[in-house]
Amino acid sequence: MLKQLYEQSGSFIHKGVKLWPLDREKKWGFIPQVKAGQYVNQGSILGIVLETPLFEHRIPVPPQIEGNLNYIHGGGKYAIDEPIAEIQTASGPREVMMLQRWPVRLARPYLRRLIPNELLITGQRVIDTFFPLVKGGTAGIPGGFGTGKTITQHQLSKWCDADIIIYIGCGERGNEMTGVLTDFPKLMDLKRGRPLMERTIMIANTSDMPLAARETSIYTGITIAEYYRDMGYDVALMADSISRWAEALREISGRLEEMPAEEGFPAYLASRLAKFYERAGRVKALCGKSGSVSTICAVSPPGGDFSEPVTQHTKRFVRCFWGLNKGLASARYFPAIHYMESYSEYLDLVQGWWQREVDPEWKILRDEAMQILQQDYKLQRIVKLIGEDALPDHQRLVLEGAKLLKNAFLQQNAFDEIDMFAVPKKQFLMLKIILRFYDRAKEIIKFHIPLNSIRELNVLNKINRMKEKISNESLAQFDLLLRQIDNEMNELEKESRAVL
Ligand SMILES: Nc1ncnc2c1ncn2[C@@H]1O[C@H](COP(=O)(O)OP(=O)(O)OP(=O)(O)O)[C@@H](O)[C@H]1O
Ligand SMILES: [Mg+2]
Known part of the structure; x- marks a missing residue:
């Protein structure tokens, strides 16, 4: 398609160039x-x-x-x-x-909806473990400029375990589309060892393309997604970004001289968005097989202000919200998905999946980790006022535990060979290691062992680097790490008892 376009009109598409899409x-x-x-x-x-x-x-x-x-x-x-x-x-x-036609603004028919209770594995720890998305779910990624919306979507397109990926570059920069086009043919599908491009469909509507086409592009994308869903496949649709689509809607509505509502958007913005998100879901298709369409949309609120209409309406319709934080991004902490600004309403639905496929203890560990992070969030305000040293040891340990969770678990480098993708089992084991360390530290701190001696343990360094050192294929190494934690903690406890 691109080649034919190039032959007809060179690197830039001129007016009136016509080509069959297929x-x-x-x-x-x-x-x-x-x-x-x-x-x-x-x-x-x-x-x-x-x-x-x-x-x-x-x-x-x-x-x-x-x-x-x-x-x-x-x-x-x-x-x-x-x-x-x-x-x-x-x-x-x-x-x-073989060719089929379908009006893009109309949802394709299916037999019935199914409960979406299967995790969409993305290999991103903060997503899978903390704010999971299901096959057939909807997610929004809101974030200001440069907070990592595009990279997060690229990561998901590369690693999520859907059969088909539809990537809509909707009103964003052309070079990002080129990036995907040059990157994907080099990347291999983990399970089948073929270039990822063979399961990816791209809809390019970059910022320099006509508005009307941009407004239609997300419908084209979701109709293609439904078409593959109807064959019994799991489809993941990424749109970058839905805000640019809403802007196109605003401009078209303005030219039609319609009455503007909030911030100049037409009054039907919310219902259009709802109609679009409504088309996601896990269904029993007409052919009898089950298939799903998951939508993951980036939202780029101007100035990073989440109270603007597109973010607010998106929040009403999606059930998974990955809020990107400017502060984290500027500290080069990625993915900048902030645990206090994000949520997933699919947690209860995927609990069964995690417990069945990975480990029955999953929910307990996840809840404990989340509790540490929340306690830390509250304590950080006090720390800002009076400093960390004024806190008692057990509260300083909470800060330490949260730091470990943030640095060794939540932070994930999209450009590191090993760290870029973590299988669910690895995610679980990493969490287990961190919490084992934290729980043991909590026990022995009762024996008046100074926090500094715990901070100086050799194993801590290993825990901090396990995400980059232990690959998805060598998960047995986590056992060694668990043993090392126990040994070093026992040793410390013995020493302190001897002093007493
Ligand atoms: N997971 C990640 N790992 C490492 N670096 C990252 C990650 N996410 C984002 N970055 C860094 O942040 C930069 C900006 O990310 P990105 O282009 O995705 O932002 P964006 O939110 O799409 O911005 P814009 O609003 O301008 O489109 C990237 O070039 C990359 O260096
Ligand atoms: Mg972007």
Whole structure:
């Protein structure tokens, strides 16, 4: 597509250039899954096309068509607009081709909604462990300039365990799109060892492209997402950013001379946003398989002010909110997702998944860690007034525990080979290590052991570096670390008892 565009108009797209979005010349090998004479419903899978080695494209019967199959081709190669089958519908025979059309502003039909209770693994610790997203969930990433919205979305596109990724560059810089285009073909899918590009669809509507196209781009994206969902796939859709879409809506509405509401946005901003987010979800598709569409939208509030309408409305509709904090980002602390400004309403839904797939203790550890972070948040205000030294040891230990959680667990480098992606098991073990250290320290501090001796333990250095040192493949090393914590703590306790 890009190549053809380049041939027609060079590096920049000129006015009036027309191209079919899908190649009409290319022939695809079609493998039928049903036989002539069989009855097919809307959405049933007629056959498959191996579109890329990573992805099997299942060709469905278009919505609102059902009946007996008069014929179905098989084994050959066909262009997408050649008939591959004919269905005898109530109103006469209808030829079906691989190409399907659908109005983008209308949600595609499905059988029924399912409860989304499966974790969408992203490999990002602050997300999976603290503010998890489910397959079929909705998430918003609001943040001021340069707080890491784009990088977070790139990380999710690279690592999340969806079958298909749809990335919409909606009104953001062109070089970011180029970045994805050059990065992704080099990256490999972890499970199948193929370039990630083979499961990624990009919709480019960068800031220099027409407004009307930008306003439509998120609908185009979500319709494509629904199309793949209907084949029984888990789709993750990233939009960067929904604020630019809302701005396009505002400009179009202004030119239509509609009455402006809050901050110049049209009065229907909220209902349009709701309609868009509503299309996410886990469903039983018409073909009988279950599929999901998860939406992850960046929100760029002007001046980082979360009280503006787009952020506020997004907050009403999404159930997972990853608030990026300017202070953290400027301290180069990434991901800058702040634990006090974020939430996930999917926690209860994914609890079962974590306990079943990773460890039954997950919820206990997560709650304990969150409690330490919250206590720390309160204590930090006192520290600002009177300094850390004025606090009793058990409160200083809370600060120490929270520091460990922030530096050794929550902070994650998107550019480090090992740290960029942590499997859920690694996330759990890391949390276990930190909390073991904290709990043991809490026990022995009762014996009047100074906090400084705990801070000087050798194992602490190892804990701080475990995220970059222990890879997803060598999780057994965490056992050694656990033992080392116990040994060093026991030693310290013995020494202090001897002094007493
Ligand atoms: N997880 C991360 N690990 C390491 N560095 C990061 C991470 N997230 C963000 N950064 C750093 O922050 C910079 C800005 O991030 P990014 O471009 O994602 O911000 P943004 O919120 O999309 O900004 P804008 O509003 O300008 O689009 C990146 O260039 C990168 O250096
Ligand atoms: Mg950005």
